Amino acid sequence: MESVSTEIFKINRTSICRTMLMLYSKPWLAAIAVVLCPLIILGICIDLRWLIVALMVVFIIIPLILAFAFFYYGLNPVSVINSTYHSLEFETGQIAATLYNAPPPSGNKNKTGENDSKEKPDYEVRSQAKIDYSDVSDFVVGISDIILRTKFSGKGFLLIPLTAFRDKSHLITAIDAVRTGINQQQNPLKS
Numbered sequence: 423m424e425s426v427s428t429e430i431f432k433i434n435r436t437s438i439c440r441t442m443l444m445l446y447s448k449p450w451l452a453a454i455a456v457v458l459c460p461l462i463i464l465g466i467c468i469d470l471r472w473l474i475v476a477l478m479v480v481f482i483i484i485p486l487i488l489a490f491a492f493f494y495y496g497l498n499p500v501s502v503i504n505s506t507y508h509s510l511e512f513e514t515g516q517i518a519a520t521l522y523n524a525p526p527p528s529g530n531k532n533k534t535g536e537n538d539s540k541e542k543p544d545y546e547v548r549s550q551a552k553i554d555y556s557d558v559s560d561f562v563v564g565i566s567d568i569i570l571r572t573k574f575s576g577k578g579f580l581l582i583p584l585t586a587f588r589d590k591s592h593l594i595t596a597i598d599a600v601r602t603g604i605n606q607q608q609n610p611l612k613s
Contacts, residue, residue: 426512428586454487495579501578507525518551568596
């Protein structure tokens with residue numbers, strides 16, 4: 423298999439938070455909704471103080487759940503890759519993630535006082551990480567991104583926008599590499 427690499431990209435924090443909540447916090451948020459509904463009904467029908475209890479649940483319990491999700495899932499070694507500038511290379515047997523330092527701010531002035539206008543900023547390699555396909559539990563291809571769920575050092579995820587691939591053939595090759603790696607992990611006798 424030929425290796426396929428993505429462009430250098432970074433996921434914004436809203437997408438990371440939304441993905442993390444949708445992957446791992448649904449049962450907790452559903453339980454909170456089950457508790458809130460009766461409290462709101464009691465507050466409307468019986469006593470206004472029940473609405474205050476409902477607000478306490480909203481403003482105390484929900485932030486605690488979000489903090490737990492952030493510390494347990496968001497700070498997973500794989501999940502942290504999403505928040506930095508990085509590129510991924512889908513190789514045989516593993517995904518190689520290269521992390522980069524943030525590019526220098528655009529519009530820097532050179533020694534003559536003129537603005538440097540570079541099309542692509544120069545990224546400095548910070549570190550590299552390897553994620554075996556055996557650590558990928560499953561993946562979901564969405565409309566605008568791919569979510570790889572991992573079990574490396576706990577539960578984590580990689581969020582890959584479809585625009586990070588150069589073209590459709592690179593995207594298909596990367597998905598096939600992940601699918602093959604997961605299938606080999608589940609059926610070791612076939613390899």
